[in-house]
Amino acid sequence: MNAAYQFVTGPLAWAAWGIFLLGSAWRLVAMYRLARKKDASAIAYMSWGYSLRSIVNWLIPFNALGWRKNPAMTIATFAFHVCLIATPVFLVAHVMLWDQAFGVRYATIPDAAADGMTMLVIAACLFFAGRRLAMPDVRAITTPKDWFALAIVLAPFLTGFLAYHQAIDYDTMIVLHVVTGEIMLAAIPFTRLSHMVFAVFTRAYMGSEFGGVRHARDW
Amino acid sequence: MGIQDRLIEDVGLRRGVSRLTPEKIETVVRSVMASEAGARLKAYSETCMRCGMCAKGCHFALSHPDDPSYTPAAKVAQTMGVLLKTGGRVDPGTFYGIAQLAYTECNLCKRCVHYCPIGIDTGFIMSMVRRICHKLGVTPQYIQDTAHSHSTTFNQMWVKDDEWIDTLQWQEDEARDEFPGLRIPLDKEGAEIYYSVIAPEPKFRTQLIYQAAAIFNAAGVDWTMPSQPGWDNSDMCMFTGDFEMMGRLKRRHFESA
Numbered sequence: 001m002n003a004a005y006q007f008v009t010g011p012l013a014w015a016a017w018g019i020f021l022l023g024s025a026w027r028l029v030a031m032y033r034l035a036r037k038k039d040a041s042a043i044a045y046m047s048w049g050y051s052l053r054s055i056v057n058w059l060i061p062f063n064a065l066g067w068r069k070n071p072a073m074t075i076a077t078f079a080f081h082v083c084l085i086a087t088p089v090f091l092v093a094h095v096m097l098w099d100q101a102f103g104v105r106y107a108t109i110p111d112a113a114a115d116g117m118t119m120l121v122i123a124a125c126l127f128f129a130g131r132r133l134a135m136p137d138v139r140a141i142t143t144p145k146d147w148f149a150l151a152i153v154l155a156p157f158l159t160g161f162l163a164y165h166q167a168i169d170y171d172t173m174i175v176l177h178v179v180t181g182e183i184m185l186a187a188i189p190f191t192r193l194s195h196m197v198f199a200v201f202t203r204a205y206m207g208s209e210f211g212g213v214r215h216a217r218d219w
Numbered sequence: 220m221g222i223q224d225r226l227i228e229d230v231g232l233r234r235g236v237s238r239l240t241p242e243k244i245e246t247v248v249r250s251v252m253a254s255e256a257g258a259r260l261k262a263y264s265e266t267c268m269r270c271g272m273c274a275k276g277c278h279f280a281l282s283h284p285d286d287p288s289y290t291p292a293a294k295v296a297q298t299m300g301v302l303l304k305t306g307g308r309v310d311p312g313t314f315y316g317i318a319q320l321a322y323t324e325c326n327l328c329k330r331c332v333h334y335c336p337i338g339i340d341t342g343f344i345m346s347m348v349r350r351i352c353h354k355l356g357v358t359p360q361y362i363q364d365t366a367h368s369h370s371t372t373f374n375q376m377w378v379k380d381d382e383w384i385d386t387l388q389w390q391e392d393e394a395r396d397e398f399p400g401l402r403i404p405l406d407k408e409g410a411e412i413y414y415s416v417i418a419p420e421p422k423f424r425t426q427l428i429y430q431a432a433a434i435f436n437a438a439g440v441d442w443t444m445p446s447q448p449g450w451d452n453s454d455m456c457m458f459t460g461d462f463e464m465m466g467r468l469k470r471r472h473f474e475s476a
């Protein structure tokens with residue numbers, strides 16, 4: 001078990017972070033090249049002011065029309081994304097690992113809070129799954145890729161939660177947790193999760209087009 | 220539920236589709252993908268999270284509350300989604316539905332952009348579908364007629380050059396009964412306002428020109444109207460997917476101004 005743990009937190013962790021960071025960078029560069037070649041008219045309209053204006057307005061809950069018309073989704077998705085990023089970054093157990101490996105330390109959140117945030121993420125995933133099954137509009141457009149993305153995100157939170165509570169065999173669970181966490185990182189550039197890389201740019205472009213061409217807002 | 224359950228007969232679409240084979244469709248789809256489609260289409264098709272939030276923004280979806288196949292993301296899935304997934308190899312019957320949807324169930328208004336957190340431009344995706352339809356000669360009859368008129372006369376209503384000038388003079392005459400000093404200045408260099416209309420005005424609602432002239436007259440502004448082709452500021456070719464003709468129209472209109 002120890003050997004397995006060593007392996008997944010050693011070479012496999014390097015591989016996962018490498019795929020995530022280099023993969024994302026490569027996807028961004030490739031997309032930018034394609035845009036330079038084929039979407040020159042779109043690039044010409046890109047503006048910092050209009051881009052930021054749109055992004056900021058979409059980052060405020062219940063500000064954009066889309067948020068106002070989908071209130072339950074707004075609460076779920078904001079809670080989900082904030083906890084999704086904050087929990088693993090500021091988790092005591094994770095920060096300790098950074099410290100052991102590289103001697104880096106930074107602020108942490110108390111375990112009890114992290115535990116609650118983990119449950120929030122799991123609950124939000126269940127909510128997303130529920131609406132994919134129950135709401136005809138969403139059901140009609142759901143594809144296997146969307147279920148896949150949801151499962152990949154749910155897995156590290158579920159296994160991290162079970163490991164923390166030592167519910168099932170801890171040693172197995174922690175290895176499983178690390179592996180699923182690494183799968184998630186590695187999947188970001190190449191699945192639906194790539195919206196993490198591209199969403200700012202699609203939004204920025206729409207903000208620029210609406211601001212610069214139509215003199216209108218896009219939120 | 221889906222586009223194939225609500226096909227309507229249109230001679231333009233029917234005749235266009237009758238000339239197609241899966242191979243022809245594939246060739247054109249591939250060539251458009253290789254030439255005109257770029258990063259925007261790619262990013263949109265990949266990052267749409269299928270969250271369905273756009274459904275609340277589209278008037279077609281709102282007016283069919285019990286039919287989820289009208290939501291923007293579902294319309295993309297039934298058109299561009301199919302073409303991307305199959306590489307364009309679809310049978311002509313399927314393509315009829317794709318064309319009907321792209322021309323009649325999304326009017327490219329981009330309202331859904333205000334409802335999509337990612338900023339997916341469904342209108343843009345649909346205009347790319349229409350582009351493919353145009354290149355395959357599958358366009359609805361009526362809109363294609365207006366596009367033909369644009370390519371022949373540079374206006375969408377087959378208004379002839381002399382009819383246009385006659386119409387303006389006629390409206391000027393009529394208006395002078397009511398406002399004796401009124402003029403419709405033509406091609407006045409350096410005027411402050413260049414006023415252009417869409418072709419249905421001279422064709423069907425001529426009094427609108429009279430009324431605009433009355434307003435300019437009362438406001439006492441320095442204005443003018445163009446006498447030459449290029450006076451029509453509408454562009455049906457943009458809507459059919461005829462981007463070559465769209466470019467010529469825009470150019471003529473700007474040169475006229």
Ligand code: HEM
Pocket residue numbers: 009013084087088091093094097111114115118156157160161162163164165174177178180181182184185
């Ligand atoms: C290189 C990859 C990772 C390693 C080595 C790792 C390691 C750990 C360890 C050692 C714990 C503590 C278990 C305990 O308290 O005994 C933990 C908990 C946790 N991890 Fe990770 N982790 C990794 C990736 C991730 C990722 C990618 C996520 C989520 C996006 C994640 C989310 C969590 C959560 C939410 C908990 C805590 C659960 C709770 O407190 O209820 N981890 N992880």
Ligand code: HEM
Pocket residue numbers: 077081084128129146149150153184188193195196197199200268269270336337
């Ligand atoms: C950091 C930048 C990110 C931005 C701007 C962003 C934005 C969005 C947006 C706008 C949606 C659309 C639907 C909704 O509102 O829920 C969404 C959905 C989603 N995001 Fe993110 N996201 C980011 C990062 C991430 C990351 C890092 C992950 C996981 C690794 C993730 C996982 C998901 C999942 C699974 C959904 C789908 C929810 C569903 O099934 O409906 N996101 N995201």
Ligand code: SF4
Pocket residue numbers: 266267268269270271272273274291292334335336337338339
């Ligand atoms: S709101 Fe945007 S991301 Fe969500 S389904 Fe519609 S187009 Fe896709």
Ligand code: SF4
Pocket residue numbers: 276277278279290291294324325326327328329330331332341342345
């Ligand atoms: S652009 Fe098309 S899909 Fe979007 S709101 Fe307008 S009609 Fe609906």
